[in-house]
Amino acid sequence: MRSADYVIKRVAIALVTALVAVTLNFVIFRAAPGTAVSDLSQVPGATPALRQSLKREFGLDKSKWEQYGIYLGQLGHGNLGRSYQDRQPVLSDLGAALANTVPMVALGVVAAIGLGILTGALFAWRRGTRLEQLGAGVTIALFALPGQWLGLMLLIVFADVLPSGGMTNDFLIDPSFWTHAKDVLVHMALPALTLTVALYGGYTLIVRAAVLETLGEDYILTARAKGLRARTVLRRYALRNAMLPITTHVALSLSYIVTGALLVEVVFSWPGIGRAIYEAVIARDYPLLQGAFLLLTLSVVFCNLVADLLYLKLDPRVTG
Amino acid sequence: MLQPMPERLPRSQRGVLRCCLVLGALSLALVSGGCGGKGGGGGNDAVLRIGTLGTTASLNMFIGGEYASYKKFYPTLVQVNVDTLKAEPNFATSWTGSADRRTWTFHTRPNAKWSDGRPLTASDAAFTFNMIARLGSGPTASWFSYVKDLAHADTPNPNTLVLHYKTPSAEVISNLGTDVPILPEHVWAPIAAGAGKRLMTFVNEPRKGRPVVSGGSFMASQHKKDEFELFARNPHAYARPKAAGIGVKFFGNPDALVTALKSGQIDAGYDVPPTAVKTLQSAGLVVKSTPTITYDELAVNTNPKKPKHRELLDPKVRRAFDAAIDRQAIVKVVYLGHAQPGASVITPAIGDWHDASIKAPAFDPAAANRLLDAAGYKRGRDGIRMAQGHPMAYEVLISTESAREFELLQAQFRTIGVELSSRSLDKEAFSAALSAPQSKYLSYDLALTTGGGGGYDPDFALKGLTCSARMFGFGSGYCNPAYDKLYARQAAVGGPERVRLVHEMQGIVAGDRAVLVLAYKDHIDSWSKQWTGFRQAIDGIYSHTTAGLLTGVERAG
Numbered sequence: 001m002r003s004a005d006y007v008i009k010r011v012a013i014a015l016v017t018a019l020v021a022v023t024l025n026f027v028i029f030r031a032a033p034g035t036a037v038s039d040l041s042q043v044p045g046a047t048p049a050l051r052q053s054l055k056r057e058f059g060l061d062k063s064k065w066e067q068y069g070i071y072l073g074q075l076g077h078g079n080l081g082r083s084y085q086d087r088q089p090v091l092s093d094l095g096a097a098l099a100n101t102v103p104m105v106a107l108g109v110v111a112a113i114g115l116g117i118l119t120g121a122l123f124a125w126r127r128g129t130r131l132e133q134l135g136a137g138v139t140i141a142l143f144a145l146p147g148q149w150l151g152l153m154l155l156i157v158f159a160d161v162l163p164s165g166g167m168t169n170d171f172l173i174d175p176s177f178w179t180h181a182k183d184v185l186v187h188m189a190l191p192a193l194t195l196t197v198a199l200y201g202g203y204t205l206i207v208r209a210a211v212l213e214t215l216g217e218d219y220i221l222t223a224r225a226k227g228l229r230a231r232t233v234l235r236r237y238a239l240r241n242a243m244l245p246i247t248t249h250v251a252l253s254l255s256y257i258v259t260g261a262l263l264v265e266v267v268f269s270w271p272g273i274g275r276a277i278y279e280a281v282i283a284r285d286y287p288l289l290q291g292a293f294l295l296l297t298l299s300v301v302f303c304n305l306v307a308d309l310l311y312l313k314l315d316p317r318v319t320g
Numbered sequence: 321m322l323q324p325m326p327e328r329l330p331r332s333q334r335g336v337l338r339c340c341l342v343l344g345a346l347s348l349a350l351v352s353g354g355c356g357g358k359g360g361g362g363g364n365d366a367v368l369r370i371g372t373l374g375t376t377a378s379l380n381m382f383i384g385g386e387y388a389s390y391k392k393f394y395p396t397l398v399q400v401n402v403d404t405l406k407a408e409p410n411f412a413t414s415w416t417g418s419a420d421r422r423t424w425t426f427h428t429r430p431n432a433k434w435s436d437g438r439p440l441t442a443s444d445a446a447f448t449f450n451m452i453a454r455l456g457s458g459p460t461a462s463w464f465s466y467v468k469d470l471a472h473a474d475t476p477n478p479n480t481l482v483l484h485y486k487t488p489s490a491e492v493i494s495n496l497g498t499d500v501p502i503l504p505e506h507v508w509a510p511i512a513a514g515a516g517k518r519l520m521t522f523v524n525e526p527r528k529g530r531p532v533v534s535g536g537s538f539m540a541s542q543h544k545k546d547e548f549e550l551f552a553r554n555p556h557a558y559a560r561p562k563a564a565g566i567g568v569k570f571f572g573n574p575d576a577l578v579t580a581l582k583s584g585q586i587d588a589g590y591d592v593p594p595t596a597v598k599t600l601q602s603a604g605l606v607v608k609s610t611p612t613i614t615y616d617e618l619a620v621n622t623n624p625k626k627p628k629h630r631e632l633l634d635p636k637v638r639r640a641f642d643a644a645i646d647r648q649a650i651v652k653v654v655y656l657g658h659a660q661p662g663a664s665v666i667t668p669a670i671g672d673w674h675d676a677s678i679k680a681p682a683f684d685p686a687a688a689n690r691l692l693d694a695a696g697y698k699r700g701r702d703g704i705r706m707a708q709g710h711p712m713a714y715e716v717l718i719s720t721e722s723a724r725e726f727e728l729l730q731a732q733f734r735t736i737g738v739e740l741s742s743r744s745l746d747k748e749a750f751s752a753a754l755s756a757p758q759s760k761y762l763s764y765d766l767a768l769t770t771g772g773g774g775g776y777d778p779d780f781a782l783k784g785l786t787c788s789a790r791m792f793g794f795g796s797g798y799c800n801p802a803y804d805k806l807y808a809r810q811a812a813v814g815g816p817e818r819v820r821l822v823h824e825m826q827g828i829v830a831g832d833r834a835v836l837v838l839a840y841k842d843h844i845d846s847w848s849k850q851w852t853g854f855r856q857a858i859d860g861i862y863s864h865t866t867a868g869l870l871t872g873v874e875r876a877g
Contacts, residue, residue, distance in 0.1 A: 033745075033752035053461040057520060086377040086384065086545060087521050096545075152575055164579040165571045170548040171367060269572040271547045278572075279375050279546065284748050 003312060010308045014301045021297035025290045026071050030064065032284065058084060058286075071290070080294070081287035085279070090291040093276065098295070100167055101272030104188045105261055108195025109253055115196070116203020117246070121239055123204065124211035125230075136208070143201030148263035151194040155267065163187045165269035191268040195261055199253065206249050210242035217241070243314055251307030252300070366875040367550075367565040368851060370862055371577045371586040375546040376570055379532055380524040381501060382459055387864035392551045392566065393534035394501030397426055397445065397481075398493055400776045400866035402857045405671045407493045410559075410867055411445070411502060411535075412481070421488040421814060426481040426497075433556035434504050435534040440556075442481040444535075446473040447505040449483065449496070451512045459519040466496045490814040494777035498866060504533045537561045537871045546570055562853065562874035568862070581605065581846060588847035588854070590862040594656040600846045609842040610856040611669035613781060614772040615662045616725065616838040618645070618716075619754075619796035623761045629714065631707035632765060636695040638833035642681045643688040644736045645729065650839050654725045658844055662837035664826045665771060665785060666778050669840070669858045673778045675823040678830045680837075688736045697737075705737035713739035717753050717767040720744055725838070726768055740766070754797065759790055761797030769796060771835060775865035776858065778822055782807055785829060798835055803828045852876045 055061040059070060074081055080090035119139070123132045155164050163169070167187050168180070175183060214220065215238050223233045265274035273292060280288040378384035381394075395411040412426040432440040450473050456464030471484040483492065511518045526532055531539035531552065537559050538551035552565040569586060571577040578596040581589040582603045592600065592607070600607050620632055620641065631637055647661035663680040666673050697705040697712060705712040718726045723744065730740045745753055756763040774780025783789060786807050787799035803825055810821040829835055843860045853872040857863035861870065 033749040053458050082521070085375075087380075088523070093545075152573075155576060155579055159579045160583045163585060164583065165371075165576040166547060166569060170542070170544070170550065170569065171369065171567055266572040267576065269547075269570065269576055271544070275546065275572060282746060282748070 006312065007309065010305055014305045017301050018298060021301075022072075022075065022294065025293045025297070026068055028293075029284070029286050029289045030067075075294075080291035083280075083288045084285040085283050085288070090287045093288060094273065094291050094295060097271065097273045097276040100270065101265070101274065103184075104167075104192050104270060104272065105195060107188060108192035108261070109199060111192070111196040112199035112203055113250055113253065115200050117207050117239075119200075120204040120207025121211050121234060121242075124208045124215060124238075125234055127212060127215075135204075139201040139204040139208075141201070142197055143205060145198065145201075147194060147198040147261065148267050150198055151191070151264050151267035154190050154194055154197075158190060162190050164190075167271055191261070191264050191270050194264050194267075198264075203249065203253075207242065207246055210245045211238050214238045214241040244311065247310055247314060248307050251303045251310070254303050365564050367567050368563045368588065368870070368873055369567045369569065369586040370588045370590055371569050371571055371580050372590040372862060373571055373574060373577060376543065376549055376568075377545060378524065379540050379543050379549075380519075380522050381503075382462065382519045382522075386549075387499075388859075388862050389540070389549055389551075389568070390501045391536065391864060391867040392538045392870070393532060393536045393540040393554070394503060395432075395440070395535045396499065396501060396867050397428075397497040399868045400498055400857065402855055402866065402869070405776060407497065411440070412497070415493065415497070417492070417814075421490060421492075421812070422485045424483040424485070424489075424492045426483075428479050428481060429558050430479050432535070432558050434506075435531055435539045435554050435556055436504075437556065438504065438506055438533075439478070440502075440504070440535045441478040442475040443478065444505045445481050445502045446475050447509060448500065448503045449473045451503075451508070451516070452500070455512065455516040455519070459516045463500060466500050470496075488812040490810070490812060490818055491777055491779055494775070495779060498777070499775060502535065504535065507533050536867065538566060541565070559868060559871050561871040563870070566870055584848070587851050588845065588861060590845055590860055592844050592846050594658040594842075594844060596846075597656065597658070597844060604849065605846045606849060606854075607844065607846045608854075608856060609658050609844045610858065610860065611660070611667060612772075612841050612843045613667050613669050613774060613776075613858050614770050615665070615667055615840050616650070616659075616722070617662075617665075617769055617771045617796070618729065618836040618838060619767040619769055619771075619798070620834050620836065621761060621764050621766070621797060622832070622834040623797055623799070625760070626762055629707075629710075629765050631697070631712065632714075634695065635833065636691050637697070637707075638836070640688040640691040640695075640736060641733070641738070642833055642836050643684045643691070644732050644738075645681075645836065645838065646683040646732055647680050647838055648683065649728055649732075650725060653728060655839060655841065658842040659839040660842075662839045663830065665829050665835060665837060666781055666822065666826055667772060667840045670776050670778060672819050673822050675826040677823075678826055685732070685735045692736060699737045703734075703737055704739050711739065712737065713741070714765040716740050716742050717750055717764055717769070718742045718744050719750055719769070720746065722768045729768070755790070761790060764797075767796055770841075771796070771837070779811070782810075782822065782825060785825075785835070796835065798829070798832070800828060800832060850876050 059067055062070070080094070082088060083090050083093050086093070119135060123135045126132045163186060167184060169183050172179065172183060220233060220237055223237045262274035262278055264270070265272045266278050269275070273295070276288065277292045280292065376384070376386050376389065379386070379389065381390045397410060397412040398407040398415070399410040400406070401408045411432065412428050415424065415426045417424050426442070426445070428442045428445065434440050449467050449470060452460040452463045453467040453470050456467065469485050469487050469489050471486045473481060473483050475481055511522045524532055525543050526541050531541040534540055534554055537554055537557045538561060539554045540549070541552040542548065542550035547570055549568040550565060553561050553563070571580070574593045574596065577589055578592060578599065580586045581592070581600065582605070597607050618641070620638055622633055624633060626633070651657060651659045651661055661680040664675055664678040666675065668674045668676070692705060697707050699705050700711060716726060716729070723742070726740070726742045733740050743753070750769070754764055754767055754769070755761055771784065772781040773784075784795035785798045786804050787801065788804070789795040790797055790799065806821050806825045806828070810818050810825070813821065843856070843858070845854070845856060845860045847854055847861070851873060853874050854861050855869050855872070857866050857869055859865050863869050
């Protein structure tokens with residue numbers, strides 16, 4: 001298969017996946033019991049008129065097919081609709097949430113990837129030693145920990161030294177850029193650390209397994225027989241050839257940066273995509289959920305596509 | 321098999337060490353710049369920092385549900401004195417009702433101003449009520465019930481408001497007067513023009529350092545969706561607050577809220593869980609409980625059209641259920657003492673409205689067993705009673721928060737040969753399952769839910785038990801036409817007669833035993849001793865039921 005054919009095939013698969021996801025986005029949330037109307041109409045001044053008014057406003061008085069048509073039509077124009085919760089455009093709500101999510105999750109994920117590659121390769125290299133046995137045990141334990149529980153524990157442990165919620169100290173009056181940056185970093189510390197610890201175990205185990213596999217190859221023996229330094233053998237031969245599974249895992253994780261870490265954001269009251277999705281599920285805010293999951297789907301599809309295309313560079317056999 | 325190489329990797333290890341040192345230094349930097357800073361200033365410049373759970377969507381009251389917030393920056397005609405439970409002046413300094421209760425006259429504060437310096441007069445109030453009434457089937461529907469019988473509001477002079485009603489209305493002061501925020505006409509009139517469609521998209525937010533045009537004690541000066549609200553002291557306020565402002569931080573979970581309170585990141589915690597009380601007390605914080613208007617209930621579906629488990633329509637079965645419930649255990653285990661055993665659908669929190677003669681039934685499983693035996697519900701081999709050929713085994717709809725309470729009920733019901741299983745649902749799914757199919761209330765058997773709510777007037781709590789509440793999926797489906805007749809009557813009469821009717825209605829519900837009231841819940845707040853002057857309403861210090869509670873709060877010393 002030529003490289004161009006490979007690229008076209010991968011892009012086509014990505015497009016079909018996105019289209020199917022768009023439809024599923026519409027169906028799944030409407031299949032859940034309850035609607036935004038039942039929530040919003042249970043207010044102190046509730047009347048049947050309120051229920052009708054809300055249904056009209058949200059277009060929920062129309063048939064499902066009509067709603068689907070309107071949804072596709074709006075999507076075609078890049079319009080994700082208005083959130084039921086604050087009646088503002090979903091695009092702007094998601095944009096603001098995304099801007100809050102990306103730095104925190106990126107810090108946590110990138111740190112986990114870096115540490116995972118480092119220690120995974122080290123444990124593989126030092127296989128059979130106490131360091132490897134201890135390290136593997138710890139990483140498996142960390143891998144098994146639920147992120148939200150870990151977050152709560154860190155929150156309690158660091159209660160007196162780090163902020164327990166939010167993204168900034170809103171009581172700072174006209175902070176300078178650096179004061180603000182430091183403030184955000186301080187608030188980011190616990191959620192990002194939670195993500196790092198929660199994801200670190202997975203990366204380490206995958207890298208360790210992949211490197212162990214390559215260390216058994218003949219070319220490693222040849223490299224060593226040539227008298228190359230240990231570090232060179234590990235970096236240039238073992239780790240590079242272990243990059244295929246690592247790339248897939250990392251690519252999928254990068255989509256995590258966009259979609260947020262739902263429970264971690266809820267635990268630390270971080271105003272990002274994860275918390276927005278959580279609140280939208282509770283409120284049955286269909287437009288926001290559809291928008292958020294579209295973003296999620298597209299980011300996963302995009303990152304998978306990037307991983308597929310990287311394979312071209314990393315492993316020429318894929319076009320063979 | 322390839323063995324690990326004997327060579328060490330000194331440079332890599334040095335790299336790891338360097339990484340560790342950098343991370344350590346970063347941690348120290350973070351810790352040194354972390355919390356512990358006591359924000360808020362001192363004396364009259366201090367901003368009270370309150371933490372609460374939940375979210376904040378919009379400062380536009382036709383979009384959001386932040387009722388407590390609206391009452392900080394928009395005035396209401398009256399407010400409730402939380403000690404006497406009587407109405408006291410807010411924007412209106414005095415008021416009178418005509419003998420037929422169709423005309424209500426309010427005298428408002430002269431020379432009052434909005435935060436932008438424009439006059440705040442009775443015509444702002446008239447505009448607000450007339451606008452809600454005019455657009456009640458559309459954008460203002462969420463507030464329409466307050467003005468549904470209002471013919472019109474007028475202002476013979478700038479300081480007098482007259483409300484003309486189509487029918488006698490007894491709840492004007494305690495409902496509309498206390499609850500409905502008054503909006504600045506000069507801001508909202510253009511928005512509400514025509515069909516008022518802009519009301520549903522209007523962004524009522526502070527902009528470019530300018531607060532929302534406000535008329536309460538505070539001004540809405542900052543709003544970050546789901547994160548933060550800041551209410552600065554309104555320089556034109558007729559009731560000047562002692563604190564320079566109130567900052568409200570919204571937390572995603574109670575642990576984070578409690579942690580922030582303990583570590584001094586906030587000054588007060590609104591609605592803290594009972595499990596945190598001891599921790600907060602030992603951290604030197606003030607913790608206070610107050611009775612609320614809400615209660616836990618075990619709702620029994622008594623819809624006569626119910627196709628399955630029709631034995632639940634038998635009053636003897638419900639009497640047995642009532643006697644099998646150990647309410648003291650619920651108070652002790654679920655609420656750690658921060659509740660009272662429940663009996664009536666109007667709680668003691670709102671004073672005379674509560675019928676104190678309705679007592680919680682004695683916990684008597686032996687009597688419950690005797691009742692069921694006498695009614696012919698015999699036990700099967702497995703100990704579960706049989707009713708009309710099927711086991712008395714019921715699914716109970718529960719919310720995720722009431723799992724512990726369900727476990728207690730499950731154990732208590734097992735002693736009378738009734739098997740309970742649970743179906744845990746989130747709020748929306750719970751509401752849908754309760755009223756299924758299509759608001760007909762035919763499917764569910766039992767539901768563990770929260771009843772009551774509203775404010776100091778019992779209307780909201782009473783309305784949820786009317787047959788018409790079913791039409792909009794509200795309440796647990798209870799329906800008794802005799803109750804509904806009294807509900808209609810009490811709305812038109814005032815004084816002791818209304819109290820008597822409300823008591824009679826509570827008696828009907830208690831006698832029907834379709835709503836088994838389990839516990840009257842307390843509301844718990846906690847605050848730093850560095851602040852004084854807090855008062856709690858039935859919904860705590862950050863109240864949506866009355867305005868003015870935080871104007872007297874100030875930094876100690």
